[in-house]
Amino acid sequence: MLDLRQVTKTYRVGAFGGERLHAVRGVDLAVAPGEVVSLIGESGSGKSTIGKMVLRLIAPSAGAITFEGRDVAAVRGHRATKEYYRRVQGVFQDPFSCFNPVFTADRVFGLIRAEYHRSASAAAWRARVEEALATVRLDPAQVMGKYPHQLSGGQLQRLLIARALLLDIRMLVADEIISMLDASTRIDVLNLLGDLKARGLGILFITHDLSLGNYISDTAVILRRGRVVEKGPTGEVFAAPAHPYTRRLLSSVPQLHTTWEQADAALRAGGERACPGCARGGQPGAHGPVELAPGHHVGCFTAQD
Numbered sequence: 467m468l469d470l471r472q473v474t475k476t477y478r479v480g481a482f483g484g485e486r487l488h489a490v491r492g493v494d495l496a497v498a499p500g501e502v503v504s505l506i507g508e509s510g511s512g513k514s515t516i517g518k519m520v521l522r523l524i525a526p527s528a529g530a531i532t533f534e535g536r537d538v539a540a541v542r543g544h545r546a547t548k549e550y551y552r553r554v555q556g557v558f559q560d561p562f563s564c565f566n567p568v569f570t571a572d573r574v575f576g577l578i579r580a581e582y583h584r585s586a587s588a589a590a591w592r593a594r595v596e597e598a599l600a601t602v603r604l605d606p607a608q609v610m611g612k613y614p615h616q617l618s619g620g621q622l623q624r625l626l627i628a629r630a631l632l633l634d635i636r637m638l639v640a641d642e643i644i645s646m647l648d649a650s651t652r653i654d655v656l657n658l659l660g661d662l663k664a665r666g667l668g669i670l671f672i673t674h675d676l677s678l679g680n681y682i683s684d685t686a687v688i689l690r691r692g693r694v695v696e697k698g699p700t701g702e703v704f705a706a707p708a709h710p711y712t713r714r715l716l717s718s719v720p721q722l723h724t725t726w727e728q729a730d731a732a733l734r735a736g737g738e739r740a741c742p743g744c745a746r747g748g749q750p751g752a753h754g755p756v757e758l759a760p761g762h763h764v765g766c767f768t769a770q771d
């Protein structure tokens with residue numbers, strides 16, 4: 467459904483834009499219908515840049531993004547753009563900044579009706595909105611007619627997802643949507659994503675939180691400084707991480723039963739591993755990702771990694 471091939475994004479930075487910052491480098495990834503792919507990496511690794519390229523908010527510097535077989539760069543003009551956003555939507559970390567503070571929830575939904583569902587009767591539209599709200603487990607009486615400041619972060623986050631559902635979306639880019647929520651709302655939103663997946667939506671779940679990625683996704687893509695260092699079935703990547711960076715990320719997740727010193731000692735005792743691509747005779751830094759098990763790929767690494 468969604469395919470990224472060798473996608474690269476370079477920003478011009480510094481005085482007069484004279485320097486280049488390679489935010490995303492040669493990323494390959496795919497999201498199938500009903501699949502949750504988590505894009506995991508620390509701050510600045512390029513996760514949001516990838517999400518923004520998928521949502522057409524910025525253009526790749528090189529490489530290709532295709533959605534349902536069509537080149538996203540070729541989506542131009544009002545009609546094609548509108549159709550793209552009917553299928554692909556994003557939900558972001560800070561739900562407060564996504565809503566116009568002077569628009570009530572009804573008005574936000576009304577804009578969708580005016581743009582995409584003009585011919586729907588008032589009764590049909592009301593039923594559709596109620597269905598979308600029920601899917602995100604929101605009571606219409608609690609949210610309709612309310613301004614963003616009268617709603618909680620969790621309610622706004624769910625409203626954003628309901629708004630996306632009114633558009634017949636096939637693909638959702640969820641960028642750090644859990645970060646601002648409290649523990650009980652988090653699990654509600656995570657379970658909601660699980661329901662959407664069961665309905666066949668593809669989800670690109672962007673997070674710096676490994677445990678969230680592990681909980682929700684089928685496939686994990688580990689990003690470091692704009693490059694994919696490892697990707698594969700989530701259970702496999704978490705159970706048998708092959709890249710030293712993935713291993714370090716996993717060991718840095720706080721465990722209730724162990725201290726940081728114990729985790730660090732266990733990691734060191736595991737010993738450094740050799741890059742499987744180099745071990746098979748590849749040139750360090752020059753060979754492509756190596757497939758360790760079906761779908762589980764690891765990029766080249768050195769002792770310094």
Ligand SMILES: Nc1ncnc2c1ncn2[C@@H]1O[C@H](COP(=O)(O)OP(=O)(O)OP(=O)(O)O)[C@@H](O)[C@H]1O
Binds near residue numbers: 477
């Ligand atoms: N518009 C921009 N102009 C210049 N540099 C940018 C721009 N947007 C992002 N960057 C840089 O690109 C790199 C990747 O940023 P990005 O926001 O994709 O990272 P991230 O992994 O999503 O981080 P976080 O988890 O903190 O949101 C960072 O070094 C960031 O400073």
